[in-house]
Amino acid sequence: MSEKVLIEVNNLKKYFKTSKGMLHAVDGINFRVKKGTTLGVVGESGCGKSTLGRTLLHLHEATDGQIIYDGQDITKYNPDKLKEIRKKMQMIFQDPSASLDPRMSVRDLIGEPLKVYKVCRTKEEYNEKVLEIMDTVGLSKRYADSYSHELDGGRRQRIGIGRALAMDPEFIVCDEPVSALDVSIQAQVLNLLMDLQEEKELTYIFITHDLSVVKHISHEIAVMYLGQCVEYAVTKDLFGTPLHPYTKGLLDAVPVPKLTAKKLQTEVMRGELTSPIEPKAGCRFAARCPKARECCTGKDIPLREIEPGHFVACTLYE
Incomplete structure (x- = not known):
């Protein structure tokens, strides 16, 4: 594992203007990968996870903060510079049915970036490259002239991964x-992503609400709540000793067998x-926190390193 920091985010913010005021979708996020x-x-749906991912790739323009990729501050890059940097920064979307054009064949879906960047000089070279990518992501060559809507969810997601690669x-x-995807196909896609990471030394930001999935694939985890990062730690530390009440709540929000009950309780x-x-200053989780105190409101609560590599934004650790 490399010690080189590939991407660094400093105080990243993304706000959206609404009829009721500015929506703070991403509000002061910091991390290094x-x-x-x-x-x-x-984090829960609506906490800003997807907005964070899209802002990193400039699908949303950042309101404030820095995005540093491979030592370069790309936050204010113009479209021409972004086109070049996007060769190295890609995205796999949540729903392959929505992100894949049903009018395009599998060959054209995977090969579209090759055409945009004029990578291949001949049609033969283009076809050879597409078939090579299909083999890499475990898609049979016989699907090259099929359409995405003719394939199942697992194969459609492999198309999305192939396009990103x-x-x-x-x-x-x-x-x-x-x-x-269903559970069995989830496992296949996760194993594919981890194999590709080992083979090509890929760096991922993996956005999910499924704690079992993130535990399986991640080296470190950032927990988001309403646009802010409330806890950041190495995976084993976060699952072993969660510090923030929200993180504990997420880990507890699963069926737990009770010795005296016949049914599972949640x-x-x-x-x-x-x-x-x-939003007002203070902990945004305070209204739902069983350990909330008066000091949780009225002031911003930054991430603090409580243990080596384990950061938490909570007044319980001041």
Whole structure:
């Protein structure tokens, strides 16, 4: 595993203007990802995970902060510079049915980046490269002239992965790439992603709400809540000793067998969500936190390193 930091994010913000005010979708995120590793990003739906991933790739323009890729600050890159950097930064989308053009064949879907960047000089070279990518992601060559809607979900997601690999990238944002798949196909796609990472030294940001998936694939995990990172740690430390009450709530929100009950019971987080529109200073989880105190409101609560490599934003550790 390399010690080189491939991507670094400093105080990254992305706000959206609404009729009720500014929605703070991503609000002051900081992290580093080493080359060849995976950062898992977890949290409930609506916490800003996908917006974070899209902002990193400039599918959304950042409101503030820095995105440093391979030592270059790419935050304010113009379209021409972005076109070049996107050869090395790609994305696998959540729903292959929505992200793949049903009018294009598998060959054209995977080969589209090759045409955009004019990589291949001849049609024969183009076809050879596409078939090579299909073999890499485990797609039979007989599907080259098929259409995505003719294939099952697992094969469609392999098309999406193949398209992301076409330009031999270094960094890929995986935006819930297995959430639309059944469990057996999930395992196949996850194993494929990990094999590709080992073979090509790929760096991933893996966005998901599934804790069992992120535990399986990630080296480090960032827990997001309403646009902010509330805990950041090495995977084994986060699952072994979660520190933030929200992280503990996520890990507890699974069926837990009770010795005195005949049925499984579920631990549920209660309380109302704080609005992400013009939020007040303080812990945004305080309204749902069983350990909330008066000091949790009225001031910003930054991430603090409580143990080596284990950061948490919570007044319990001040």
